[in-house]
Amino acid sequence: QVQLVESGGGLVQTGDSLRLSCALSGGTFSRHVMGWFRQASGKEREVVARIMWSSSSTYYADSVKGRFTISRDNAKSTVYLQMNSLKPEDTALYYCAAAAPPYSGSYYASTDYDYWGQGTQVTVSS
Numbered sequence: 161q162v163q164l165v166e167s168g169g170g171l172v173q174t175g176d177s178l179r180l181s182c183a184l185s186g187g188t189f190s191r192h193v194m195g196w197f198r199q200a201s202g203k204e205r206e207v208v209a210r211i212m213w214s215s216s217s218t219y220y221a222d223s224v225k226g227r228f229t230i231s232r233d234n235a236k237s238t239v240y241l242q243m244n245s246l247k248p249e250d251t252a253l254y255y256c257a258a259a260a261p262p263y264s265g266s267y268y269a270s271t272d273y274d275y276w277g278q279g280t281q282v283t284v285s286s
Contacts, residue, residue, distance in 0.1 A: 162187040162275045164256045169280030172246055176284070180241040182256030182277055189237035193259040193267045196230060196241045198252035198282075205255070209241060210267045219268060223249075246284045253279040 168180040184192065195210035209220045209230035218230055229242040239256060257273035265272050 162192075162258060162260070164258060164275055164277035166254065166256045166277040166280040169254060169282045171283045171285065173285050174247060176246050177242070177244045178246065178282060180243065180254055180256075180280060180282075182239045182241075184237045184239075184258055184275075187258070187260065187275075189232075190234040191261055193263065193272075194230075194232055194239040195257045195259070195267060195273060196239075197255045197257055197270060198250075199255070199279075200249075200252040203252075205270050207268050207270070208254070211239065212267075213263075219266070243282070246282075248284050248286045250282060251284050252282060254282050255279045 163185050164182055166182045193212055196208040197205050198208050199205040208224055211218050211230045211232050215232055227245045232239045256277040258275040259267055259273045
């Protein structure tokens with residue numbers, strides 16, 4: 161059974177940086193599409209970024225484009241989310257998600273994913 165474990169969240173100030181990590185176990189990491197989602201209090205879960213299995217294709221939500229970078233290390237079975245220039249509106253519970261083959265769709269929606277981590281809290285103070 162695939163398991164995802166996130167780490168790296170915390171409390172930071174506006175303009176600071178954080179790097180989230182998500183380690184996958186119980187499956188072949190290189191075959192999974194990986195995504196980062198977030199859910200702020202009282203709001204729906206939204207996609208932040210996703211990366212295809214080959215790392216050649218990435219997607220970012222408009223709200224984080226130019227500030228966040230998603231990457232993956234297949235040798236370490238880990239996906240990362242580098243978050244720079246953090247803003248208070250980035251405050252949310254961040255989730256890692258994995259989608260197994262067969263591949264279908266753009267992987268922008270939470271319903272495209274098969275496995276989820278427990279989430280890591282990111283809080284940005286003003």
